[in-house]
Amino acid sequence: DEQIRQKASKTLNSLCNEVDSVYLVQNLSHCVKHSGPRSQPMLMEHLNFLVPSVYSRKQQLVNKYVVPVAFSMLNEKSTAVRMTTQKLMMTLHKSMGTQLLQLADQHLGTGMQNRLHDMLASDYM
Numbered sequence: 824d825e826q827i828r829q830k831a832s833k834t835l836n837s838l839c840n841e842v843d844s845v846y847l848v849q850n851l852s853h854c855v856k857h858s859g860p861r862s863q864p865m866l867m868e869h870l871n872f873l874v875p876s877v878y879s880r881k882q883q884l885v886n887k888y889v890v891p892v893a894f895s896m897l898n899e900k901s902t903a904v905r906m907t908t909q910k911l912m913m914t915l916h917k918s919m920g921t922q923l924l925q926l927a928d929q930h931l932g933t934g935m936q937n938r939l940h941d942m943l944a945s946d947y948m
Contacts, residue, residue, distance in 0.1 A: 832865055844873040845881050852888035860901040867896070867907040871914050878918040890915065890926055897935050897942075909942045916943050 839847060851873065855866045870889060878885045893915060896908040916923050927936050 828862075828865075831862075835865070835869055839869050839872065844876045845884065848873050848877045848884050849888045852892045856892045856895060860899065860904055863896070863899075863901075864903040864907040867904070867911055871907070871911045874911070874914050875918050882919075885915070885918070886922075886926070890919075890923070891930075894927070894931060894935070894939075897931075897938050909945065912939060912942050 848870070851866060851870050855863055855870055858866055870892075874885060874889060877889075889911075893908065893911050896904060896911070899905055899908060912923075924939075927939050931939065
């Protein structure tokens with residue numbers, strides 16, 4: 824299992840380095856949302872890496888694909904997933920600024936908004 828995971832990570836690294844991030848963000852977001860908790864952290868790390876370059880060129884792709892996936896990850900119980908979710912949220916907030924919080928106000932309940940604010944306020948990362 825570990826050997827397969829390492830090869831998959833290496834392959835994903837190569838893909839992310841060779842293919843324009845604009846073409847990867849939709850599919851990688853889909854993979855994050857529909858994968859299991861053991862592979863989500865690795866996939867989210869790659870998605871996190873893509874966000875700044877995609878957002879600078881195609882903000883609507885981040886808003887449409889990455890933000891909803893990031894919001895859905897706020898409910899995850901796995902520590903590894905929560906840590907990578909926090910890292911992704913920090914990157915989104917750095918790229919989007921207050922627009923992330925505005926989207927949260929529109930699409931999340933009060934409890935999830937509070938969880939997001941706590942993640943962004945935390946200096947854990």
